[in-house]
Amino acid sequence: MFDLIKVAVRNVGRNKRRALITIITVFIGVFVVVGIRGLLDGLQNEIKSGLTRKMHGDIQIHRLGYEDTLEANPYKILIPYSDEMRQILKGTEGVVEVTPRLKVMALLNHQKSQSTTPVIINSFSSQTELQVVPRFKDALLKGKMIDSSQEQEAVTVIDDDLSEAKGLDEETSTQVKGTSPSSKTHPKAVGYHQLMVTPSLMRGLHAEIGDEVVVLLQDKDNMQQAIVATVVGVVDFAMPGAAARMAWMDFGTLQKAAGIYGQASEIALRIKDTEDSETVRSQLKAKLDGDLTVQTWIELAGILRDSMNLQNVIFNLVLFIVFSIVISAIINTSLMTVMERTREIGTLMALGYRRFHITLQFLIESTVIGLIGGLSGMTLAIVILFVLNKQGLTFALPGQNVATVLYPTIKVVFLAKVFFLALLSALGASFVPAYRASKMKPVQALTTN
Amino acid sequence: MKKFILATIAGIAILTSSFLAVAVADTASEVIGRVEKNLSPPNFKAIYQFTNYRLDGTVGTYEIRFLVKDVNHSHGYFLKPEREKGREVLRLKDTIWTFMPSVARAVRVADRESFAGGDFSNADVMRIDWLAQYNPSMAKETKNQFIIDLVAKNTEAAYAKMRLWIDKTNTQPVQQYFYDSKGTLLKVCKYGSIKTFGAVTRPAKLVMENVITKLKSEMQILDLQFESKIPDGRYVVDNLGKEI
Structure with missing residues (x-):
């Protein structure tokens, strides 16, 4: 057997040019496949990390119909969030941290430019939010994050304007100009409330860090409320699906303004291992009311999930094409070899x-070619991916303000798969020529020119 | 004897001040009651014009025909502009509905939502039943005006607090402030052009200024006539979009 291998290896070197071309074909095939998979894994890891560690968290809990009702009636889809609820959730195996969020629709008025725009206010508690989505900080373009401990509740003010009023007829300028502000100044209930906005809102409002804004909202009883806040940061998730008209506030502040206690719009959870999200989801569902939904990050991914699935389909297609070319090259080489060595086979x-x-x-000759080409292609791809993983690959997607940094990575399981696929391709491709060679009759083979 | 006279005088003084206090408390409710009666009389039809002044200099004008049975039943039909013609609004007890002819559907809207895209809310236009929703108290009585604070007494109210300036001579509103629960002033409404429409005399022009956004809207009554023959079917949600 050893002699057979020795002879086979020596035979590979007999026609060096042809062997080299075949090895290069396998080399390129494996290099391309491993390289693309590495970049794709890096991209998909970034998307996953963006979703789970920057935006959503691993798991979210909502009331049924949350997505359809949020904008129309944010107070209709509230879910209980108390210390007891928090303990129940944190006590679930695999759950690391729990954070509540409250979302309401509001009007955001920039006092300096007097620009007003409708927004979704998303509130969170900085103590727990950053433990569930630690990469939220990466989305901060300018300024600083909201610090819940710095919030100061506004003290109720009393308007002491009790002087006689002038009606329209008495006023000197009864002509309404539309933009003329009220001449009197009135006290505003001002505490210290922090607000972060998206870049498009910042541009739209002509605002700057430190500017004063007023958030106008209706509380749960439909009563109009105003919160005077300071713009402290600009946040850009650079992810599809992130709302452009979004602002962030402190959870406790918004709860008080909206008159909501012991409730939240959604609860986000971080779990020990993202791969266990289905198991944790099942455990949570068993503990919660039936009208609460528990969604894993992959369900929340929406268009990104579809995009990742499409990427995988395209990759598999590339894999198929590349290995078809590799197999064709090996078949061609093997057939040529068999034809050239007919007399030798007869001998x-x-x-x-x-x-x-x-x-x-x-078969051994083809395997040797496959091994040399496959292993060298795989080695080069791994080295390049390793370097890129250490340095990071920076690029910006169209329409993004923030550059995305990819860290290509490759799974050992995938490398093993490619290795065996290359080996099997070499074996499979050479099987027919090898079989054909074995079926020759010695006399005929020896008489062949 | 001297002590008896002093005690009698003191007793009369205490009684008088008590009566006066009651009288003042009653006055706040009474005054608001009279204002409400003028602003929201029963059985009339009217044409209102709303003008919204925007920051970009554009002006939007809407003309609406209102049919009012009482404080719980009123109906508005958009006459102008042509694009909005056929839109309807209906106040039915505690609910407000809007009918959009483009989709032929009636949708329930909130009191707080903007009326015709301006700075008046639906409640400002179609829900003047302050005494039912607010507790009135006399904040100050000046030489010419009553200044009355109205504090929300239930969650139905659109504002946590309102302050109303009322002319003593004719019991007509002059100015109104709208506050949130922390005391921040949200809107100011100015009243003017007092006119008599049949048995009712009331301001025919209101200008609402949003103090936060600095936007203004104007409401003007172009015509108001008392009419008791409005069919009850007009105040039925299912009849929105239909001729009655």
Whole structure:
């Protein structure tokens, strides 16, 4: 057997040019496949990390119909969030941290420019939010994050304007100009409330960090409320699905303004291992009311999930095409070799080689070619991916303000798969020529020119 | 004897001040009651014009025909502009509905939502039943005006507090402030052009200024006539979009 391998290896070197071309074909095939998979894994990891560690968290809990009702009636889809609820959720195996969020629709008025725009206010508690989505900080373009401990509740003010009023008829300018502000100044209930906005809101409002804004909202009883806040940061998730008209506030502040206690719009959870999200989801569902939904990050991914699935389909197609080319090259090489060495096959058979030995020899020759090409292609791809993983690959997607940094990575399981696929391709491709060679009759083979 | 006279005088003084206090408390409710009666009389039809002045200099004008049975039943039909013609609003007890002819559907809207895209809310236009929703108290009585604070007494109210300036001579509103629960002033409404429409005399022009956004809207009554023959079917949600 060892002799057979020795002869096979020596035979590979007999026609160096042809062997090199075949090895290069396998090399390129494996290099391309491993390289693309590495970049794709890096991209998909970034998307996943963006979703789970920057935006959503691993798991979210909502009331049924949350997505359809949020904008129309945010107070209709509130879910209980108390210390007891928090303990129940944190006590679930695999859950690391829990954070509540409250979302309401509001009007955001920039006092300096007097620009007003409708927004979704998303509130969170900085103590727990950053433990569930630690990469939220990466989305901060300018300024600083909201610090819940710095919030100061506004003290109720009393308007002491009790002087006689002038009606329209008495006022000197009864002509309404539309933009003329009220001449009197009135006290505003001002505490210290922090607000972060998206870049598009910042541009739209002509606002700057430190500017004063007023958030106008209706509380749960439909009563109009105003919160005077300071713009402290600009946040850009640079992810599809992130709302452009979004502002962030402190959870406790918004709860008080909206008159909501012990409730939230959604609860986000971080779990030990994202891969266990389905198991944790099942445990949570068993503990919660039936009208609460528990969604994993992959369900929340929406268009990104579809995009990742499409990427995988395209990759598999590329894999198929590349290996088809590799197989064709090996078949071609093997067939040429068999044709060239017909007399040699006849001699070997005349000397007592069995048909099995002939087949095996050709299979070993192809395997050696496959191994040399495959392993060298894989090694180069791994080295390049390793370097890129250490340095990070920075690029910006169209329409993004923030550059995305990819860290290509490759799974050992995938490398093993490619290795065996290359080996199997070499074996499979050479099987027919090898079989054909073994079926030759020694006399005919020896008389062939 | 001297002590008896002093005690009698003191007793009369205490009684008088008590009566006066009651009288003042009653006055706040009474005054608001009279204002409400003028602003929201029963059985009339009217044409209102709303003008919204925007920051970009554009002006939007809407003309609406209102049919009012009482404080719980009123109906508005948009006459102008052509694009909005056929839109309807209906106040039915505690609910407000809007009918959009483009989709032929009636949708329930909130009191707080903007009326015709301006600075008046639906409640400001179609829900003047302050005494039912607010507790009135006399904040100050000046030489010419009553200044009355109205504090929300239930969650139905659209504002946590309102302050109303009322002319003593004719019991007509002059100015109104709208506050949130922390005391921040949200809107100011100015009243003017007092006119008599049949048995009712009331301001025919209101200008609402949003103090936060600095936007203004104007409401003007172009015509108001008392009419008791409005069919009850007009105040039915299912009849929105239909001729009655």
